[in-house]
Amino acid sequence: MSGSLSLGGLYITSGEDGRYGAATGAGGAARFTADTLRAATINLTKQDGDLKFDVTNLEINDTGTTLTADGIGSGDATITNLRLTGSGNFTLAGNEAGNVSVGKLVIAGGTINDSNFTNLIDGGVTYTTTPNITLDSGGAKFDISSGNQTVSRVLTGAGSLTKEGTGTLTLSGTNNYGGGTTISTGTLALSGTGSIAASSGVTLANTSGAIFDISSVGGTMTTINGLIGGGTSGGKLTLGNNNLTISNNGANTYNGVIEGSGSLTKDGTGTLTLRGANTAYSGDTTVNGGLINFNDENNFGTTGTITLNGGGLQWASSTTTDISSRLATLGASGGTFDTNGNSVTFATGFSGTGGLTKTGAGTLTLSGTNIYTGTTNINAGTLELATSSSLTSAVTVADTAGATFALRGSVMGNVALGGSNSTLNAYQGGSISGNLSATNGKLNFFLPETIDNGEFILGVTGEANITGSTINIQQDGSFTKFINLASTETFNLIKATTLTGASTASLTLSSGMAFIYGFNFAPDANGNLVATTTVTPPVVTPPYVPPVNPPPPPPVEPPPVEPPVVEPPVEPPVEPPVPPVEPPPSGNGGINLNAQTKALSEAFLSGTAYLNQAQDFAVTQGLTAALHASGTAEGTGPRLQGFAAIGYGKMRHNTGSHIDVDGYTLLAGLAATTPTNAGNLTAAAFIEHGKGDYTSHNSFTNAASVRGNGDTEYTGAGILAHLALNPSTTAQPYLDASLRSGQVKTDFGGHFVNGATLHSAYNAKSTYLSAHIGAGYVLKLSEQSKLDVYGQYLWSHQDGDTVKLTTGETVKFKDVDSQRTRLGTKFHHALTPQTTAWIGAAWEHEYDGKANASIYGYKLDAPKLKGDTGLLELGLTLTPATKGWSLDVGVQGYTGKREGVTGNVKAGYRF
Numbered sequence: 001m002s003g004s005l006s007l008g009g010l011y012i013t014s015g016e017d018g019r020y021g022a023a024t025g026a027g028g029a030a031r032f033t034a035d036t037l038r039a040a041t042i043n044l045t046k047q048d049g050d051l052k053f054d055v056t057n058l059e060i061n062d063t064g065t066t067l068t069a070d071g072i073g074s075g076d077a078t079i080t081n082l083r084l085t086g087s088g089n090f091t092l093a094g095n096e097a098g099n100v101s102v103g104k105l106v107i108a109g110g111t112i113n114d115s116n117f118t119n120l121i122d123g124g125v126t127y128t129t130t131p132n133i134t135l136d137s138g139g140a141k142f143d144i145s146s147g148n149q150t151v152s153r154v155l156t157g158a159g160s161l162t163k164e165g166t167g168t169l170t171l172s173g174t175n176n177y178g179g180g181t182t183i184s185t186g187t188l189a190l191s192g193t194g195s196i197a198a199s200s201g202v203t204l205a206n207t208s209g210a211i212f213d214i215s216s217v218g219g220t221m222t223t224i225n226g227l228i229g230g231g232t233s234g235g236k237l238t239l240g241n242n243n244l245t246i247s248n249n250g251a252n253t254y255n256g257v258i259e260g261s262g263s264l265t266k267d268g269t270g271t272l273t274l275r276g277a278n279t280a281y282s283g284d285t286t287v288n289g290g291l292i293n294f295n296d297e298n299n300f301g302t303t304g305t306i307t308l309n310g311g312g313l314q315w316a317s318s319t320t321t322d323i324s325s326r327l328a329t330l331g332a333s334g335g336t337f338d339t340n341g342n343s344v345t346f347a348t349g350f351s352g353t354g355g356l357t358k359t360g361a362g363t364l365t366l367s368g369t370n371i372y373t374g375t376t377n378i379n380a381g382t383l384e385l386a387t388s389s390s391l392t393s394a395v396t397v398a399d400t401a402g403a404t405f406a407l408r409g410s411v412m413g414n415v416a417l418g419g420s421n422s423t424l425n426a427y428q429g430g431s432i433s434g435n436l437s438a439t440n441g442k443l444n445f446f447l448p449e450t451i452d453n454g455e456f457i458l459g460v461t462g463e464a465n466i467t468g469s470t471i472n473i474q475q476d477g478s479f480t481k482f483i484n485l486a487s488t489e490t491f492n493l494i495k496a497t498t499l500t501g502a503s504t505a506s507l508t509l510s511s512g513m514a515f516i517y518g519f520n521f522a523p524d525a526n527g528n529l530v531a532t533t534t535v536t537p538p539v540v541t542p543p544y545v546p547p548v549n550p551p552p553p554p555p556v557e558p559p560p561v562e563p564p565v566v567e568p569p570v571e572p573p574v575e576p577p578v579p580p581v582e583p584p585p586s587g588n589g590g591i592n593l594n595a596q597t598k599a600l601s602e603a604f605l606s607g608t609a610y611l612n613q614a615q616d617f618a619v620t621q622g623l624t625a626a627l628h629a630s631g632t633a634e635g636t637g638p639r640l641q642g643f644a645a646i647g648y649g650k651m652r653h654n655t656g657s658h659i660d661v662d663g664y665t666l667l668a669g670l671a672a673t674t675p676t677n678a679g680n681l682t683a684a685a686f687i688e689h690g691k692g693d694y695t696s697h698n699s700f701t702n703a704a705s706v707r708g709n710g711d712t713e714y715t716g717a718g719i720l721a722h723l724a725l726n727p728s729t730t731a732q733p734y735l736d737a738s739l740r741s742g743q744v745k746t747d748f749g750g751h752f753v754n755g756a757t758l759h760s761a762y763n764a765k766s767t768y769l770s771a772h773i774g775a776g777y778v779l780k781l782s783e784q785s786k787l788d789v790y791g792q793y794l795w796s797h798q799d800g801d802t803v804k805l806t807t808g809e810t811v812k813f814k815d816v817d818s819q820r821t822r823l824g825t826k827f828h829h830a831l832t833p834q835t836t837a838w839i840g841a842a843w844e845h846e847y848d849g850k851a852n853a854s855i856y857g858y859k860l861d862a863p864k865l866k867g868d869t870g871l872l873e874l875g876l877t878l879t880p881a882t883k884g885w886s887l888d889v890g891v892q893g894y895t896g897k898r899e900g901v902t903g904n905v906k907a908g909y910r911f
Contacts, residue, residue, distance in 0.1 A: 064086075090125075108136035121151060169189070174192075189216060195222075211236045249269045253275070286309060322346055329352035330372045340361070373392060385408055390411075391411050397417045398418050412434070436465065443469050445491075596703050618740060626722075642669075665688070670686075790824055795817070
């Protein structure tokens with residue numbers, strides 16, 4: 001037959017005259033053929049007639065197969081392929097088992113367990129075609145439960161190999177199977193050259209005891225196509241004193257450990273990520289291709305060296321480990337350093353015949369003496385040569401955005417910028433013993449605090465070609481040097497033997513977000529590029545100093561003379577005093593303040609503005625809630641009653657520009673009313689908290705508009721007092737007062753256009769204090785209606801603060817004081833005995849509210865709250881007859897200096 005046949009059992013027997021089996025010839029011959037046969041049992045018995053058993057593929061699945069052969073001769077039973085596809089066992093039995101001819105073993109998803117190992121690999125079956133084992137689709141699993149089993153046969157085919165079981169599987173043949181190798185549990189060991197295919201990658205499970213062991217390969221180089229897996233629970237590579245090459249072209253991550261004194265070599269174009277703490281690995285590491293990504297020095301073991309020869313290193317995110325002490329050399333093919341967004345500093349220099357290539361965002365700083373002879377290529381990010389450090393090679397900066405060479409030390413070769421995207425940052429002390437080719441490039445010169453008039457930044461012993469380059473000047477470190485520039489101060493930006501491409505030009509520069517500087521550039525006859533500050537300081541008239549009267553000389557007796565004729569006295573002219581002139585900030589010869597800095601003060605003032613809103617809330621809604629809770633002016637309520645109020649509002653404060661603030665206000669406390677000779681006194685203590693979001697808007701005639709935003713938040717406590725003076729039948733005069741104190745926090749962030757778009761931010765924190773006094777007169781119009789006329793004086797104070805901007809400048813905010821008066825009236829009408837409606841109007845004037853600030857002594861334009869505001873309000877008060885609760889809801893609208901709407905709810909409870 002042909003095709004595939006599955007049977008529970010197969011019995012084939014030959015006999016005389018066809019008494020057993022199918023008689024297809026003389027003497028009862030039996031013949032069986034199949035392409036693929038699956039059978040749990042196969043019995044072959046030959047008696048008198050011929051017997052032929054010919055199967056192309058005998059498939060052993062999970063059920064397993066037992067083949068028993070009795071009386072057959074050589075050639076009677078032929079199995080071309082013994083194909084293992086499951087976890088079942090294959091058993092060859094009978095007195096003529098040795099006459100069963102098996103061509104080869106194919107494993108296609110099957111499992112070699114301990115029993116199968118003996119039957120199929122270790123002498124149980126003799127293979128007549130090839131002793132090799134073919135790993136087909138589905139691969140082979142070797143489940144070695146204990147001990148050590150060795151496969152000396154060659155493993156071939158396209159399938160994979162998986163090691164299972166806690167025992168050890170040793171491969172000693174010259175294997176060339178094309179699939180991967182997985183170690184789930186136990187040990188996979190190699191013995192001899194080529195015992196694992198170079199095209200096979202190795203995966204270790206994150207399981208205790210999963211080990212890849214090459215310690216017995218005999219000192220030869222073992223190559224695999226990748227190494228992945230492992231972790232904190234397990235996965236170990238054991239080198240012994242042998243060498244392993246990993247030639248992955250894709251991304252591999254190995255989280256397990258490496259141990260041994262052998263070496264590790266990285267080939268291929270891919271990245272190998274190492275994360276294990278390889279404290280038991282003392283061998284050397286060589287990177288011939290691709291990158292090794294690491295997050296700790298011990299990923300490379302404890303003492304071994306690192307050689308780069310065509311490959312490189314990549315720092316993991318948030319890793320700044322210095323591995324310079326482990327770098328042995330740069331091979332002839334050079335080495336790559338990918339800082340991957342980190343700032344890394346090498347403490348020691350290194351050598352080699354190859355070059356260095358800097359890639360990835362971030363900064364790599366070279367220190368010490370670097371004597372490698374290949375070219376230094378900066379393809380991305382920043383390469384910095386530290387102060388007093390040297391570099392023997394030439395430097396090339398690629399024409400790539402962000403590619404930067406920061407030069408503080410000495411280059412013993414040429415430096416070339418690739419184009420308009422490449423940058424050279426030159427610091428004082430930097431030198432080039434060769435030529436500088438900066439055509440169309442970017443040149444940034446950094447002024448240190450210690451540079452003196454006439455000194456130079458960058459020295460070039462050869463030609464400096466700066467044709468078409470863009471020149472900028474920045475501060476090196478703090479702003480101390482820039483804020484003290486004189487009006488005619490000069491610096492040699494470049495001191496070269498020959499200067500090419502320089503021309504006279506003017507430049508307005510910025511540093512941080514606060515300062516603007518003016519410079520003129522011009523070449524001189526000595527090969528120098530000279531920068532001179534251009535802004536002239538204002539002339540300050542000295543104050544008038546009256547002459548000091550000299551002390552009288554000692555008396556001398558004059559000789560007698562005739563008295564002179566006395567003329568009428570003439571009044572001497574009086575010199576008018578010259579008022580003193582406040583000197584300008586120190587050293588403003590080359591500096592102007594950016595007008596956009598007003599936005600910084602605007603943000604600080606938002607805290608004061610919000611505190612004023614909170615003060616209004618406390619002295620109106622808070623005091624009203626306290627009066628309702630404690631029994632109001634009649635004095636009938638019990639003492640220490642609780643009250644609370646909550647409000648929310650959106651307000652615009654016009655400050656010259658404007659600030660939009662919206663947020664909530666909370667207040668809660670205890671109040672009591674006590675009768676006195678003067679009248680009923682209500683006193684209350686409370687705590688308060690509020691938080692708001694603000695947006696500041698600033699427009700300028702000479703600069704771009706700035707929109708800032710942030711949060712302002714306060715927490716504090718206070719007291720309230722209300723004295724209802726003894727009333728007449730138609731009128732009720734009263735006095736009230738308050739005192740509050742706490743802490744206010746304000747954060748700010750905004751984008752400023754100062755040569756470039758910069759984001760600057762700060763966080764401020766200060767103490768606040770406020771107080772108010774007021775007086776009013778309640779006129780009873782009818783049994784249901786009354787009119788309240790009142791006046792108030794409100795004062796608030798916010799301490800200043802000194803903050804550091806994220807762009808580097810220090811800002812000093814002065815104290816802010818607010819003084820306001822308010823005159824208003826409110827009409828109340830009882831709709832029912834439990835419901836009262838009210839409406840009111842008021843006028844307010846702010847006398848101060850100015851936010852002064854300075855940056856290094858330079859005064860910022862100060863916004864202020866000064867001005868007039870109108871107020872219209874209405875609301876409803878509910879006092880249920882049988883309940884202790886009182887509830888008051890209201891809304892207020894503002895126009896003028898303040899514009900917006902607030903709403904509030906007040907509640908009290910009388911026990």
